[in-house]
Amino acid sequence: MKVTAGWTLNCIDCETVFEQDPPGYFCSNCGGLLEAVKKEYTVSRNELFAKSGEGVWRFRVLLPIVQEVSPVSLLEGGTPLVRTRNIGKETSSGNLYVKNEGQNPTASFKDRGMTVAVTRAVQSGARVLVCASTGNTSASMSAYAARAGKAAAIILPSGKVASGKMVQAVVYGAKIVRTEGTFDDALEILLQSISGLPEFAIMNSVNPYRLEGQKTLAFEVYEQLGFMVPDYLVLPVGNAGNISAIWKGFKELRLCGITDKVPRMVGVQAEGAAPIAKAFWRGSDAITPVQNPQTVASAIRIGNPASSKKALAALRESQGMVLTVSDEQIIAARKLLASREGLFVEPASATPIAALTEIGAKLERDSLIVCVATGNGLKDQESIHVDIDSTPVASDGKKLVELFRELTYGQIRA
């Protein structure tokens, strides 16, 4: 199908320019990843921010979907940017914000991209929406497929997806297939077999329309900070679509002349699944895949990220960096964010806070930092142990008051 007027899909490797969506959304010349490019970035600040309260679709002037097309939407985007108030000491940051993407319709940032990719897939006549996933992509895709009246089929790595995410896919009505391998195996099988079959539309972040939706986070952050660009934008990196998308959003603000500054992009990976971190610090443009990635943060348990090339470019162009954190640091950071700020995120989404507890002190004083909390904590409860039977029993009111006093003694802050 023809790319929306004023836009093309360009190969990031051989630079072929497509006026039609190629089969499977990969470059039909060299197999490279595509990027949606607007022919003219002439949108003014007023035009971009004129509308309020419509989430992702309020930024349609910078989305490659024509006005006449009715979006498949669940009112995604428009998530809160929460200023932290109690963890300044631990993170050595007094000017730290959390963009709470867990408040999206299916409780992760994936909804921003899915609304655009599914709208496009419906427009181009796809019958079945498909993806491989560590959980959130499949939950989100299943919801948007349901909304669009399309079938959803997903491939998941067996035993490696948080149960809350699987429950979502089941309830939304997706058909589930598993592989005994890793997420990387699942994505590879999917891309090799499905690419180019016209009844299937691939909804992983190799689909450039996904990244178009996800880039809107940059526009929102800029607006929510009172039309300011943060010094650092910190986020977890798995398959590497989101860092590429958000960087594209900030670059487009600059291309339009709306801003002259861009943030430094700081990616965070888990120690046991850090191919991009390794390539970055080696100074290489290509990753060496990690064969058997391991981390408690199952969302980013990825050894061969599909968008690593885009991500490495984002990191270099923005003069950013990519850090690694241990599972212990991830769990501690999730607890810190929940117990001190009231923000409950899934393990992957705690990696930026974990990284700041390590390097916050090395950043310039009073840096304006935005961490992206990519997914809601309720999705992934496997790593939290709650034993209700081991809690004390209140036999009557007197005992209750006694227990409450005893248990909270020392916890009361002025």
Ligand code: F0G
């Ligand atoms: N945070 C969460 C909660 C995620 O689910 C993911 C990716 C990421 C961060 C990393 O984003 O892949 O764009 O670098 N989850 C994918 C999935 C892989 O299948 O749900 P990325």
